[in-house]
Amino acid sequence: MKQYQHPTADQFSLTCVLHALSDPVRLNYVQCLATLTCEQPCGAIATPVAKSTMSHHLRVLREAGIIRIRTEGTHSLTSLRWDELEARFPGVFTSVLKAVDKNVLVEEE
Amino acid sequence: MKQYQHPTADQFSLTCVLHALSDPVRLNYVQCLATLTCEQPCGAIATPVAKSTMSHHLRVLREAGIIRIRTEGTHSLTSLRWDELEARFPGVFTSVLKAVDKNVLVEEE
Numbered sequence: 001m002k003q004y005q006h007p008t009a010d011q012f013s014l015t016c017v018l019h020a021l022s023d024p025v026r027l028n029y030v031q032c033l034a035t036l037t038c039e040q041p042c043g044a045i046a047t048p049v050a051k052s053t054m055s056h057h058l059r060v061l062r063e064a065g066i067i068r069i070r071t072e073g074t075h076s077l078t079s080l081r082w083d084e085l086e087a088r089f090p091g092v093f094t095s096v097l098k099a100v101d102k103n104v105l106v107e108e109e
Numbered sequence: 110m111k112q113y114q115h116p117t118a119d120q121f122s123l124t125c126v127l128h129a130l131s132d133p134v135r136l137n138y139v140q141c142l143a144t145l146t147c148e149q150p151c152g153a154i155a156t157p158v159a160k161s162t163m164s165h166h167l168r169v170l171r172e173a174g175i176i177r178i179r180t181e182g183t184h185s186l187t188s189l190r191w192d193e194l195e196a197r198f199p200g201v202f203t204s205v206l207k208a209v210d211k212n213v214l215v216e217e218e
Contacts, residue, residue, distance in 0.1 A: 014136070014205070014208050014209060015130075015131050015132065015133050015136060016131075018127045018128075018130050018131035018136075018205065019127075019128070019131035021124075021127050022124050022125075022127035022128035022131050023124065024124050027123070027124060027127075088208075089204070089205075089208035090204065090207070090208065091200055091203075091204030091207065091208075092201075092204045092205055092208050094200075095198070095199065095200030095201045095204050096123070096127065096198075096201055098199070098200065099123050099197075099198035099199065099200070099201050100123060
């Protein structure tokens with residue numbers, strides 16, 4: 001079973017978090033995850049990019065500490081680390097999600 | 110006299126703003142500008158990068174709408190567009206500045 005590495009909250013870097021959120025596809029994915037509130041299979045959220053590209057995006061989000069990925073059987077399940085992000089950088093993640101203008105998030109690739 | 114182009118507030122893009130703030134040198138510069146509060150000559154804030162590199166960073170910040178640059182005589186003066194950013198993406202810029210951990214902003218290059 002694949003084990004994913006995650007930074008601890010004290011390893012979060014503000015610039016890494018901002019970089020991870022600065023891509024429209026990643027920001028859209030995170031917003032959908034926030035709307036759904038519970039843990040989701042990685043493929044459950046429709047994205048406009050190829051699976052391999054999305055794997056890269058998920059890695060960037062995971063390594064920044066924005067999402068947690070765990071395996072259960074043959075599935076990879078994804079959840080936001082919202083509480084940890086909010087504790088580490090108060091207001092940043094929440095205000096970014098509030099500011100997301102769906103019209104800004106163009107479909108790419 | 111060089112004229113700089115600036116996006117209007119309704120042209121600001123959230124992902125461009127996040128990208129502009131996701132670099133340690135740029136984030137450090139913006140934080141210094143916020144501390145100084147008033148308009149500053151572009152070279153007044155010490156940065157750990159070459160002048161040409163800083164010109165690139167200033168362009169990224171200007172094109173994202175984070176700073177305004179105007180020329181006065183032989184000087185270029187820089188100021189934050191904080192109020193416009195706050196109006197367009199409430200809480201984002203302010204919470205990022207509050208979250209800046211000086212220890213995270215390593216000197217680069």
